[in-house]
Amino acid sequence: MHGTGLFTTLATLAGGGTIVLIDDTRLDVEHVWDVIEREQVRAITIVGDVFARPMLDALVAHPHRWDLSALRSVTSSGVSFRPGVKHALLERLPGLTIIDTLGASEGMGPSNSSRADGGAIEPSRFRVSERVAVLDERTGEPVTPGSDQIGLVAMGGHIPVGYYNDPEKTAATFRVVNGVRYAVPGDYATVAADGTVQLLGRGSASVNAGGEKVYPEEVESVVRKHKGVFDCAIVGVPDPRFGETIVGVVQVTPNHYLDGPELTAFCRRKLASYQMPRAWIFVDSLERSAAGKVDHPKLRAWAMARLGLS
Numbered sequence: 001m002h003g004t005g006l007f008t009t010l011a012t013l014a015g016g017g018t019i020v021l022i023d024d025t026r027l028d029v030e031h032v033w034d035v036i037e038r039e040q041v042r043a044i045t046i047v048g049d050v051f052a053r054p055m056l057d058a059l060v061a062h063p064h065r066w067d068l069s070a071l072r073s074v075t076s077s078g079v080s081f082r083p084g085v086k087h088a089l090l091e092r093l094p095g096l097t098i099i100d101t102l103g104a105s106e107g108m109g110p111s112n113s114s115r116a117d118g119g120a121i122e123p124s125r126f127r128v129s130e131r132v133a134v135l136d137e138r139t140g141e142p143v144t145p146g147s148d149q150i151g152l153v154a155m156g157g158h159i160p161v162g163y164y165n166d167p168e169k170t171a172a173t174f175r176v177v178n179g180v181r182y183a184v185p186g187d188y189a190t191v192a193a194d195g196t197v198q199l200l201g202r203g204s205a206s207v208n209a210g211g212e213k214v215y216p217e218e219v220e221s222v223v224r225k226h227k228g229v230f231d232c233a234i235v236g237v238p239d240p241r242f243g244e245t246i247v248g249v250v251q252v253t254p255n256h257y258l259d260g261p262e263l264t265a266f267c268r269r270k271l272a273s274y275q276m277p278r279a280w281i282f283v284d285s286l287e288r289s290a291a292g293k294v295d296h297p298k299l300r301a302w303a304m305a306r307l308g309l310s
Contacts, residue, residue, distance in 0.1 A: 004077045004101070008045050025290065027051060029058045033066045040070040047292030048081040053230065056085060059092050068093055077101040080217065082224055128195045131157040133182060140177055146193030150200065153189050154182035188215060205296050207236030207244050212274040214246055219277065222270045223248055228258035231286050234277065235300040237309055247303040248277035251286050258282070281306050 009019050020039045022032060032055065036044065046052055052074075059066075074089070074096060086098050128134065134143050134151040143151040154175070160183065162170030175182055188200040201217035208214075216234035223232045231251040236244035252258045260280040267276060281303050286294050 029054045037066045043073040050292040073097045075099040145191045153187040154184045159183040210242035228256040246277045
């Protein structure tokens with residue numbers, strides 16, 4: 001289940017708008033741009049880099065093929081959307097506004113980018129508000145901004161009543177703090193002094209390496225900056241000394257050569273030693289779902305098999 005397409009459709013229809021659907025389960029980016037041009041689509045919804053990167057590559061390969069002047073906004077949710085990819089899209093589509101949204105089906109809120117903003121495009125940040133809090137995992141109280149304390153992202157407002165016939169999961173996910181009911185889907189974050197939320201990733205996907213909790217999103221955001229990396233995921237595999245060790249599963253950019261030592265040297269300048277992948281697995285595709293999600297258990301099994309671990 002992925003709510004983004006459903007919610008976008010219902011909101012558009014409720015406002016008297018028109019929905020254009022791509023009747024193909026594959027991502028054929030040239031066909032997507034053809035439809036956007038033909039139907040004069042004003043807003044599209046994508047899944048971060050998974051869609052944006054190949055769509056951008058098509059624009060680079062065919063710079064004058066499409067008239068996309070009607071397109072005004074690109075909304076993304078669910079996965080990472082790199083600042084470099086956003087910048088390149090805005091260079092080619094200067095009238096565009098890029099909107100990042102976050103927060104499972106509850107919706108944390110948007111983070112917008114456009115050429116009118118000027119300057120460099122920073123990684124998406126979301127702000128603590130009446131609807132958004134970051135809670136101490138032990139006490140349940142909001143973390144102090146600027147403290148670097150890691151907490152759980154919580155969302156209030158119009159949230160689900162609970163999980164059907166599952167009171168235990170409902171109690172774990174939906175919590176009342178200072179009289180406010182929140183949904184806590186399991187994402188970790190810190191809060192800067194100015195109240196912006198720095199996301200670290202989903203706790204269920206974190207790696208415990210020698211007692212240090214490593215959040216895949218932090219490492220993946222660095223690995224993806226290498227021009228030879230088309231896509232990547234970080235997983236933990238069993239280690240007799242440290243409990244788990246970090247492995248990078250990488251899909252290489254077409255027509256590029258990339259090996260482990262080069263990636264290790266690249267990441268060492270930007271990551272702490274405990275965050276460094278100890279091995280690299282290169283694959284033809286991460287086989288993301290139609291919603292852009294990776295199957296972490298499957299990638300972990302791939303990595304273990306490739307490394308000869310039982």
